Amino acid sequence: MRTFVGAYSWTEVPARGVTVVEAGAVSGTFTDIVNPFHLAFSPSGRTLYVASNAPEGRVFALSVGDDGSLTPLNDQSAEGAGTIHVLVHGGHLYATNHDSGEVVVFPVNPDESLGPVTQSVKHLGSGPDTLSQLGPHPHMTVPDPTGTRVLVPDKGNDQVYVYRLDEGRLVPHSQVHLGAGTGPRQLVFHPDGRHLYVINELVSSVTVCGYDPSTGTLWTLGTAPTLPEGADGWNAPSGITLSADGRFAHVGNRGHESLTVLQVRKDGAHLEPVGTLRLSEEALSTMPWDLVLDPSGTLLYLANQTAGTLVTFAVDAETGLLSPTGASVEIPGAACVLLG
Template identity: 40%
Template sequence: MSTEQRAYRAYIGSFTEAGGAGITVADVDRDTGALTPRYATDEVANPSYLALSPGGDVLYAVSETDEGAAAAFRTGDDPARPLTLLGAPVPVHGAAPTHLALAAGHLLTANYGSGSVSALPVDDDGGLGEPTAVLRHEGSGPNRERQGEPHAHEVLPDPSGGWLLGVDLGADAVWVYEPAGPRAHRKVRLRAGSGPRHLAFHPRGDRAYVVNELDPTVTVCRWDAASGTLEPLGETRVVPPGTDTATFPSEAAVSPDGRFVWVASRGHDSVATLALDTPGDRMELVTTTPCGGHWPRDLALDPSGSRLYVANERSGEVTWFALDPTTGVPSRDGSLEAPAASCVIFG
């Protein structure tokens, strides 16, 4: 059933090994943004990242374990069981998958532990098959503790649907793939030691903002969908000058009108509001706002684009914020207890 036919839901992923409930399904109050939990399942270990099918009828989850797996759930309107597991989790042939996305009839996983991207076929019912391809990254970075080998952290399609991008923290690089296969198209090197983790696209689709985990910055990139070219343009820090707290940015979201970017940072435990110029080539740090907890691993805009939700992993809650339409600055509205929360998506 579409979100137009019912109040939309939030799906919250978590680390079961740290006391998380697994996947929590919550109703979202359209007027206040408040979350009301309705159901939880721990059928999959460490479902740290989630993704919905385009129609919202299937929910996909990674199992971020040493063995690495992915799972599919049928969504439904039965309040007693809104998620039904579609078969056993399928091994991804990669360790510690941290992210997943759908493209070209496959579920793609970014496998942090093995520095690889796996492609699992999706059948007509939304279920998953064994991987048909595992693409292994190469390279390392100057941070010996974190960058001794590749660590793929995110994989996602570009807005045109013509390319896949794999963000690798260990190799200081973004891989561009052709979806068919998938096949490697090019490797884009970013600043050594920056530790790229995730990226978010401008709503126009011609700019990308790469969140760097090992240095609290965002790299602004020009994206050419015609050629599959990602060109770094510059960097902006996401914490104020003089900040001496160890800071590890995690995720970014871009406003639907392309005026603002928000970045969550662990350690500093903040959400940075960054203002974009009209082309999207330059960003300026407006302010940072406390994230409402500790260790914000993920953030996401609700479908209206007027509220921001932050998954605070170590303090165990999802906090939501109203966004000032003029300044973009978040204002805390409430929170929901969610132990070891790792991501939140809507559908």
């Protein structure tokens, strides 16, 4: 299985390039994209779309060769700053501009290149955190189980938005406030389509939400911590992934430098922490940024942004607990993992 890895740097010198990993080693790098923060395939798998997290955000379309090589197809302005996520859905590409606060829509052409932005939806509002919530910061766009709506968590104003899709256009439908200063960052649906789990970056928790697919109504049910009891110091949970059977969720903790396993209970309505794996007792920082499960559910891939590594963990199918495989590939600024 090939793995495509995006990168990000907090320094004045940005990360560059999408790295291709095959058979446990780097097989190629496409270097002409600044801070390639997030990656997504076209439905055919022939095109890779890349979000450039830069002051002038852009989205790139790259053709994927049979050997995994990447060649430019075209690129378009995201008409905003800090583009950090792309979703391909229903003949359109949806991108989120974290820094300037918009969700933008691109048409996907028949050759899988991108047309210019056809819609830009600006979020409004702020939160109490004076460092991270001076304005809106949408973080990702996720289709609901019906495919007729998309959900957007906004770290800057503590809202999760539900948009109805009308021929690709975003139509405001409903929203829910997760609590002042929570900072919703990412979300994932349970396989039942009636529950979803939202990472709260600013308070180290996961909010469990109920969802009615027939109406698009969203509501909160409770929260679960991403850190063990007694943990202190700065922490900002990053990614969340859910096992295909919906029994376990895995969460990355930046700061605490750990992965937390939560068991799904009460038919999806409750999360219970069952274990936390510290990533390193020696390194000052690894920054676990993005994590994904392979199709078998037996292997978890993790991008460590500060450490600059792509590592893997074996997943216990009965407990959800993780154990290091020892495999590691050096990729400076690793921040996004896409299996292909």
